[in-house]
Amino acid sequence: MAxxxxxxxxxxxxxxxxxxxxxxxxxxxxxxxxxxxxxxGKDEERRENDxxxxxxxxxxxxxxxxxxxxxxxxxxxxxxxxxxxxxxYASTDYPLFQDVHLMIFVGFGFLMAFLKRYxxxxxxxxxxxxxxxxxxxxxxxxxxxxxxxxxxxxxxxxPEMISADSSCAVVLITxxxxxxxxxxxxxxxxxxxxxSMSVLVEHIVFNILxxxxxxxxxxxxxxxxxxxxxxxxxxxxxxxxxxDEEGRYHHxxxxxxIGTLLLWVFFPSFNAAIQEPEDARHxxxxxxxxxxASSTVTTFLVSSLVDRLGRFNMIHIQSSTLAGGVAIxxxxxxxxxxxxxxxxxxxxxxxxVLGHAFLSPILERHFKLYDTCGVHNLHGIPGVVSxxxxxxxxxxxxxxxYGKTLYHIYPYYKDGPMQGNRDNHSQALYQLAxxxxxxxxxxxxxxxxxxxxxxxxxxxxxxxxxxGETNYYAQSEFNFLSKYQHAQExxxxxxxxxxxxx
Numbered sequence: 402m403a404x405x406x407x408x409x410x411x412x413x414x415x416x417x418x419x420x421x422x423x424x425x426x427x428x429x430x431x432x433x434x435x436x437x438x439x440x441x442g443k444d445e446e447r448r449e450n451d452x453x454x455x456x457x458x459x460x461x462x463x464x465x466x467x468x469x470x471x472x473x474x475x476x477x478x479x480x481x482x483x484x485x486x487x488x489x490y491a492s493t494d495y496p497l498f499q500d501v502h503l504m505i506f507v508g509f510g511f512l513m514a515f516l517k518r519y520x521x522x523x524x525x526x527x528x529x530x531x532x533x534x535x536x537x538x539x540x541x542x543x544x545x546x547x548x549x550x551x552x553x554x555x556x557x558x559x560p561e562m563i564s565a566d567s568s569c570a571v572v573l574i575t576x577x578x579x580x581x582x583x584x585x586x587x588x589x590x591x592x593x594x595x596x597s598m599s600v601l602v603e604h605i606v607f608n609i610l611x612x613x614x615x616x617x618x619x620x621x622x623x624x625x626x627x628x629x630x631x632x633x634x635x636x637x638x639x640x641x642x643x644x645d646e647e648g649r650y651h652h653x654x655x656x657x658x659i660g661t662l663l664l665w666v667f668f669p670s671f672n673a674a675i676q677e678p679e680d681a682r683h684x685x686x687x688x689x690x691x692x693x694a695s696s697t698v699t700t701f702l703v704s705s706l707v708d709r710l711g712r713f714n715m716i717h718i719q720s721s722t723l724a725g726g727v728a729i730x731x732x733x734x735x736x737x738x739x740x741x742x743x744x745x746x747x748x749x750x751x752x753x754v755l756g757h758a759f760l761s762p763i764l765e766r767h768f769k770l771y772d773t774c775g776v777h778n779l780h781g782i783p784g785v786v787s788x789x790x791x792x793x794x795x796x797x798x799x800x801x802x803y804g805k806t807l808y809h810i811y812p813y814y815k816d817g818p819m820q821g822n823r824d825n826h827s828q829a830l831y832q833l834a835x836x837x838x839x840x841x842x843x844x845x846x847x848x849x850x851x852x853x854x855x856x857x858x859x860x861x862x863x864x865x866x867x868x869g870e871t872n873y874y875a876q877s878e879f880n881f882l883s884k885y886q887h888a889q890e891x892x893x894x895x896x897x898x899x900x901x902x903x
Contacts, residue, residue: 457859458586462533465589469536476543480558494559500670501566503663505531509573511660512719513774519581520656526585530576530592531569537593538568541600545608563674567621570671571599574625575847577774578633587854591632594853598846599624602839611813611821612835613791613828615685616672616730619836623784624843626776631847633770636854654715661719668693668726672733681806685733689726692746696725699750707758714757720779721753727783731791735810737802745790752786753778788836795829 510527514520542564543555572592583591603620606612614620673685704717725746729736736742756778764770764777772778800807800814807814811828813821823831 458584458589461586461589465533465537465593469540472540473536476549476554477539478554478556480556482558494563494674497670497674498559498563498566500667501563501674504667504671505566505569505573508660508663508667509570509577511656512664513577513580513657514660515654515657515719516581516773523580526576526588527573529585530572530588531566533589533592534569534572534596535562535565537596538565538600541597542604545600545604560675567617567671567675568596568599570621571625571628572596574622574776574780575629575632577776577780578626578629578772579636580773582633582636582771582773583854584859587859590859591850591854594850595625595628595846598628598842602842605838606835610831610835610838611811612832613735613795613810614731614788614835615676615681615734615810616689616726616787617675618727618730618784618787619791619839621784622727622730622780623788623836624839626779626781626784627840627843628847628850629776630770630772630781631844632851632854633772633847634768635848635851654719657719658715661722664723665693665697665726668723672726672730676734678806678809681734681809684736687739688729688733688736688742688745691739691742692725692729692749693723694725695743695746696728696750696753697722697746699747700724700754703751703754707754716775717754717757720775721750721757724749724753724779724783727780728786728790730784731787732794735791735794735798735803737798741794749783749786752782756782785836785840788832788839792829792832792836795832796825798825800825 506528510524513523513527516523539557539561542561543549543557546555549555572595575591575595576588579588579591599620602624603617606614606620612619669686669689672689673682676682676685700717700721701713704714704721705711708714728749729742729745736745757775761772761775761778764772795811800811803810808817808819811823812819813823814828815822815824
């Protein structure tokens with residue numbers, strides 16, 4: 402009897418055990434289904450995020466372009482070429498515009514083409530950013546114009562085209578600092594913020610303080626350089642030159658030298674394009690021409706001296722030969738004697754080469770401040786030198802030496818049509834204030850923009866793998882996101898596999 406009871410208990414225990422196992426298996430299956438559902442949800446979310454990351458640039462560019470079309474549709478008009486109140490002489494202004502246009506769209510791009518990993522980016526993103534800034538800067542200047550406040554719409558002509566190209570130079574100078582460390586999506590946002598700040602600062606410096614910055618060395622060169630350097634401080638700290646592990650291609654240096662020559666030849670037009678009247682424009686052309694000539698000779702001279710074997714450094718030749726045009730810019734319309742222009746060029750070439758040879762290594766070693774294209778030594782320091790020289794020339798030159806053009810250069814001098822009360826000393830103080838505003842806004846704006854560009858929602862540049870793709874482009878096709886640099890190869894492999902199966 403006891404045995405039967407024991408067997409019954411054993412059978413009951415077995416049944417309970419099987420029942421528990423079945424329940425555990427069902428629970429495990431439910432957990433696996435739930436886990437699979439979560440994983441599928443995560444995969445779906447990941448795919449959606451990947452699509453958003455891939456299309457981020459296109460969406461951003463489309464939104465901005467539609468906004469520009471809408472604004473110009475409502476508020477934009479062409480100028481009346483028969484209006485005597487506007488300087489719209491196509492026979493004189495348009496050739497200068499062509500020179501500046503060529504500098505922006507060709508010269509700057511090829512100047513930065515010396516890095517083999519980022520050669521395509523230097524030329525093509527240069528084109529992209531310039532096209533973006535041309536439209537945006539025209540809109541901003543239009544809203545700040547007196548015409549808009551009086552009539553409710555703004556006009557566009559050749560002078561506005563020249564000013565728009567000048568705004569492009571600001572962003573392209575910043576691009577030279579950050580080349581290789583910023584994606585096109587980030588560049589578009591950077592161009593938006595920087596153009597907003599630079600146009601506003603330009604409005605304050607020219608239309609409120611009435612500072613003389615004829616060649617725009619302060620509001621273009623200095624602003625762009627220190628904005629980019631400030632953004633670089635808080636951004637990714639990578640030395641792009643070291644990542645170019647196999648050095649440059651020979652033709653990359655050649656392309657960069659072509660960019661230098663284009664900028665060199667047309668720099669007088671850049672400094673003179675917005676000058677008026679004609680004698681001020683003539684002085685700007687001659688002063689820039691002479692300053693760049695002496696700067697070039699000085700660059701070769703000093704480059705040979707700082708090398709222990711007396712050789713020329715191509716970085717110096719490609720960059721510092723242009724420093725004279727930057728240093729003379731702010732006072733290009735004000736310098737009255739050829740010898741002074743030559744001295745400015747000598748000073749600019751000397752400082753620029755020494756900056757490349759000694760200052761840049763210190764900034765990289767101690768502050769991790771990586772300046773991809775040497776912008777600080779070409780645009781930053783010479784731009785500050787130009788601002789200082791504009792103060793000096795305002796103090797030294799006798800205002801009567803300018804004759805009737807005095808009030809075009811310094812509109813608020815006493816006894817002028819603007820009923821101003823300035824003299825040499827007060828104008829020099831305004832020049833100093835303008836330079837302080839430009840540098841402060843550039844540095845603070847660059848820091849804030851650099852922090853914004855670090856947002857995780859924006860595409861970021863990945864560190865390139867050794868012997869990997871050399872830039873954002875694969876086989877001459879656009880592939881801006883480096884994290885997807887092998888997407889085309891994977892797609893091709895999948896197609897080949899399907900062909901083998903079927």
